[in-house]
Amino acid sequence: MNPKVKPSDIAKPSQRLAHIEPGELPPLPPPYEDFNRVTLSALKEEKVAAIESSLDDTVVIAIPKPKNKEEEEKHLRAFLSGLRKLFEKENNWGFLQPLLLSMEHCARCQTCSEACPVFEMSGRQEIYRPTFRSEVVRRLYKKYIKPGGKLTSKLTGDIDLNWTTIARLAELAYRCTLCRRCASVCPIGVDNALIAHEIRKLFSQEMGIAPREIHEKGTLQHLRVGSTTGMNPVAARDSIDFIQEEMEEITGYKLEIPWDKEGAEVLLLHNAGEVLSWPENVGAFAIIFQAAGISWTLSSEELGYDVVNYGLWYDDVQLARVAVKHAEIAKKLKVKKMIIGECGHAHKALVVISDRVLTGNLNIPRESGFVLLDEIVSSGKLKFDPSRNNFPVTLHDPCNVVRAMGIVEPQRRILRKIAPKFREMTPHGVDNYCCGGGSGFAIMSGFNFPEWRALVSSRKKFLQILDAFKDEPQDVPKYVCAPCSNCKGSIRDILEYYHAKERSRIHYGGLVELIVNAMADMKKPMIKFDEGAL
Amino acid sequence: MEELNWWEKEKKKSLYNELKFMIPEILFLRGVFAENRKLWWVSFPFHFGLYMLLATLFLLFMGAVGMALGVRIASGSSACGSFLYYLTILTGFIGLTLGTIGGLGLLGRRLGDQELRKYSSLADYFNLILFSFFLISALLAWLFHDHAFDGARAYIYALLTIGGQPEGYSSPHTFLGQLAIVLASLLAAYIPLTHMSHMFMKYFIYHDVRWEDTPNLKGSRIEAAVLQNLGLKPNWAAPHIGADGKKTWVDLATSGSKESK
Numbered sequence: 001m002n003p004k005v006k007p008s009d010i011a012k013p014s015q016r017l018a019h020i021e022p023g024e025l026p027p028l029p030p031p032y033e034d035f036n037r038v039t040l041s042a043l044k045e046e047k048v049a050a051i052e053s054s055l056d057d058t059v060v061i062a063i064p065k066p067k068n069k070e071e072e073e074k075h076l077r078a079f080l081s082g083l084r085k086l087f088e089k090e091n092n093w094g095f096l097q098p099l100l101l102s103m104e105h106c107a108r109c110q111t112c113s114e115a116c117p118v119f120e121m122s123g124r125q126e127i128y129r130p131t132f133r134s135e136v137v138r139r140l141y142k143k144y145i146k147p148g149g150k151l152t153s154k155l156t157g158d159i160d161l162n163w164t165t166i167a168r169l170a171e172l173a174y175r176c177t178l179c180r181r182c183a184s185v186c187p188i189g190v191d192n193a194l195i196a197h198e199i200r201k202l203f204s205q206e207m208g209i210a211p212r213e214i215h216e217k218g219t220l221q222h223l224r225v226g227s228t229t230g231m232n233p234v235a236a237r238d239s240i241d242f243i244q245e246e247m248e249e250i251t252g253y254k255l256e257i258p259w260d261k262e263g264a265e266v267l268l269l270h271n272a273g274e275v276l277s278w279p280e281n282v283g284a285f286a287i288i289f290q291a292a293g294i295s296w297t298l299s300s301e302e303l304g305y306d307v308v309n310y311g312l313w314y315d316d317v318q319l320a321r322v323a324v325k326h327a328e329i330a331k332k333l334k335v336k337k338m339i340i341g342e343c344g345h346a347h348k349a350l351v352v353i354s355d356r357v358l359t360g361n362l363n364i365p366r367e368s369g370f371v372l373l374d375e376i377v378s379s380g381k382l383k384f385d386p387s388r389n390n391f392p393v394t395l396h397d398p399c400n401v402v403r404a405m406g407i408v409e410p411q412r413r414i415l416r417k418i419a420p421k422f423r424e425m426t427p428h429g430v431d432n433y434c435c436g437g438g439s440g441f442a443i444m445s446g447f448n449f450p451e452w453r454a455l456v457s458s459r460k461k462f463l464q465i466l467d468a469f470k471d472e473p474q475d476v477p478k479y480v481c482a483p484c485s486n487c488k489g490s491i492r493d494i495l496e497y498y499h500a501k502e503r504s505r506i507h508y509g510g511l512v513e514l515i516v517n518a519m520a521d522m523k524k525p526m527i528k529f530d531e532g533a534l
Numbered sequence: 535m536e537e538l539n540w541w542e543k544e545k546k547k548s549l550y551n552e553l554k555f556m557i558p559e560i561l562f563l564r565g566v567f568a569e570n571r572k573l574w575w576v577s578f579p580f581h582f583g584l585y586m587l588l589a590t591l592f593l594l595f596m597g598a599v600g601m602a603l604g605v606r607i608a609s610g611s612s613a614c615g616s617f618l619y620y621l622t623i624l625t626g627f628i629g630l631t632l633g634t635i636g637g638l639g640l641l642g643r644r645l646g647d648q649e650l651r652k653y654s655s656l657a658d659y660f661n662l663i664l665f666s667f668f669l670i671s672a673l674l675a676w677l678f679h680d681h682a683f684d685g686a687r688a689y690i691y692a693l694l695t696i697g698g699q700p701e702g703y704s705s706p707h708t709f710l711g712q713l714a715i716v717l718a719s720l721l722a723a724y725i726p727l728t729h730m731s732h733m734f735m736k737y738f739i740y741h742d743v744r745w746e747d748t749p750n751l752k753g754s755r756i757e758a759a760v761l762q763n764l765g766l767k768p769n770w771a772a773p774h775i776g777a778d779g780k781k782t783w784v785d786l787a788t789s790g791s792k793e794s795k
Contacts, residue, residue: 157655189739320787
């Protein structure tokens with residue numbers, strides 16, 4: 001760690017601006033001390049020779065280095081053009097006001113830094129401080145966009161603009177999970193996560209630069225094929241038909257999953273990742289809705305079976321395109337409302353952000369699945385035997401559900417009713433910590449990024465999980481309830497990385513699986529520890 | 535959004551809850567106290583001192599208006615005159631001492647704490663030095679010349695009456711007093727140009743951004759604004775956007791991109 005790094009250093013070429021040495025990361029408790037000196041595997045020289053990798057020990061975007069001076073100049077011009085557009089109403093009307101306020105009113109008091117799990121868990125690497133990237137953008141904005149900026153930059157904070165600056169800044173925008181914990185503690189209301197989001201937008205919308213996982217394999221594939229998983233409608237139906245059969249076999253419950261039912265009250269939208277990685281989640285939703293007599297349907301239309309919207313993380317136009325498709329499907333099916341399954345970022349994208357995109361007939365009511373599940377569980381329509389969930393359960397709060405939407409109690413009311421050994425993490429609710437996989441990190445897998453995620457961005461969550469179960473015997477199976485696909489993927493990865501299943505018998509899963517497991521009508525349990533994917 | 539069919543529910547607003555949050559936040563910097571205690575020890579006196587000085591300015595103005603109406607503002611005068619007289623001294627004293635301690639403390643923290651220094655510009659130091667100069671000069675003027683703020687009140691009186699002088703008061707025109715007035719005027723003109731206006735902007739940031747969650751309901755004012763914005767014509771240059779400066783946001787959102795076809 002180099003504690004002397006300051007924002008203007010981003011422009012000074014060097015091999016790496018930040019580096020984590022063994023032993024620099026905050027320690028883990030027993031029996032995980034053997035990870036305390038583990039650090040990231042070095043990037044292979046031959047693999048990074050042609051790409052930009054001078055920010056830190058990992059790479060997400062892998063921007064090719066410019067071939068010549070002309071190409072470099074072209075990038076610089078495009079960057080400045082994009083930066084200017086971020087501050088123009090016609091180009092950025094959705095986020096202009098909070099961006100301007102965050103640019104102009106930050107007191108640089110560093111209150112946000114203490115709230116940032118990435119900064120804290122990196123051993124306080126200066127470049128991961130929320131204000132670091134914001135200050136870089138602020139200085140560039142003041143110097144190159146504001147009138148007279150070049151004259152006043154010596155007073156307001158100088159910075160050079162060159163290829164190193166923009167290449168590192170692009171990567172640095174992907175070292176923040178956009179959890180917005182920093183924004184929630186800022187005494188003034190400055191949103192540093194928003195600034196990271198705006199940098200991502202600038203690179204994507206102006207320069208066409210974005211991580212492959214969220215752009216090419218993300219929104220582009222989503223709009224082209226129907227799902228970011230690559231599943232087309234036929235494959236999606238086949239998979240869910242298979243899930244239907246599997247569920248009957250697992251639980252003994254006869255299930256009929258409705259497809260494309262026009263006039264149903266509810267269109268249930270899943271993250272298609274569930275279909276492939278956690279099919280029991282899709283099945284559990286179906287069991288609950290059927291048992292509760294909900295009038296519902298799934299959609300087999302392209303995008304209708306995959307509620308993700310990766311545009312939320314990096315590109316407003318892509319976000320709008322996906323959101324419009326989702327709304328068009330609901331409109332065509334004439335449903336009364338759209339219900340979002342266990343997918344945190346889809347909650348924010350479809351309920352919150354799309355609220356400023358969808359108008360008229362496309363503005364179909366959208367609701368969190370947690371709220372409807374709470375209603376079902378509280379209504380008495382289903383009979384529960386909570387003793388079936390007689391194992392320690394802790395709840396991970398997806399940032400987009402709690403902090404962005406204020407949905408905190410419904411999921412807790414459910415757990416209090418069906419999980420007798422439910423214990424909270426500290427802190428939780430709107431003060432929760434990100435799983436470390438937010439803003440697309442959970443699906444980014446290039447180079448050694450999964451290691452960075454496990455060691456740095458997910459470390460706080462792992463510590464929280466261990467703390468929640470610290471009074472439980474080691475040999476008792478424990479359940480981390482993570483009602484969000486990305487969070488679940490991220491928690492799966494940290495439990496695997498630290499061998500937590502073997503060492504502490506910590507398992508993970510969603511909320512609906514716990515509900516079904518406690519349903520008295522189920523002939524067989526849904527949750528079977530130490531068997532299958534759990 | 536925690537409620538079933540939230541869009542059908544009446545949006546609850548509570549002035550009581552807002553005040554319960556905002557008063558401790560604005561007056562006592564509740565957030566800084568909870569999240570950044572080290573800074574609070576200097577930030578709180580500075581901000582609270584400035585609030586007290588704003589209150590003092592208001593009381594001086596009230597006093598000057600009173601004098602113009604024939605009310606004597608002094609010890610042993612009418613109940614109202616005495617109240618204004620003593621309250622001005624109290625708020626002024628608290629404001630100047632806390633403000634000075636806080637201003638110098640913030641300057642010291644910014645210089646001494648590497649985490650703050652790395653992110654501080656020359657303008658940040660200039661701002662704090664300007665504030666500290668004003669606070670010290672005003673504190674010294676109060677200490678040596680104007681214990682009851684009679685001179686400051688006479689100055690406001692003169693502004694209100696275009697050069698008039700209160701009966702029975704002869705202004706000493708001290709250097710420190712004049713310096714404090716010049717620096718205060720400079721600050722009043724300068725603050726809106728700097729990030730220090732966050733003291734006032736905070737209200738808008740909280741209400742218009744942090745807490746703004748008015749839903750876009752059909753036929754609402756929000757929907758009209760969204761429709762207007764969707765008609766704007768962006769010119770983002772990345773190929774997948776497909777913008778040409780003629781297509782609106784609606785065109786782009788409903789068209790898909792070339793790469794995804």
